[in-house]
Amino acid sequence: MLGSQIREMRKSMRLTEVDLADELGVKKQTVCNWENENIAPSVEMLRRIALYFSCSVDHLLEMDTERIIVDAAGLTPVQRAHIQALIDDLRKSNGLQQHSAGKPKAAKTTAKTKKIVDKEE
Secondary structure, three states: HHHHHHHHHHHHHHHHHHHHHHHHHHOHHHHHHHOOOOOOOOOHHHHHHHHHHHOOOOHHHHOOOOOOOOOOOOOOHHHHHHHHHHHHHHHOOOOOOEEEOOEEEEEOHHHHHHHHHHHOO
């Protein structure tokens, strides 16, 4: 559920409810209510929470169970692009490719992919 996702992500970043509330411009009680499923954040706040935690709204809503969180806070856009390129290369070496909806699908084995795989073996 959304509340448990917010709690888990907050704790993974070693934040208190007060810390997260301050970052999002809400009261500690609001964060507590989200985490206890008493109230749900607005759509705009859900977007802000996702941006703060560098994840998708789908991840917060547990609609995207394939993704993991990578804390890229403090990295430049160029450094983030390098991380994404590394992830894309690893997907390709595992026989996956990125498609337009953002979910990996099976890729055709190419000579370049075969060379990468052969190097790992």
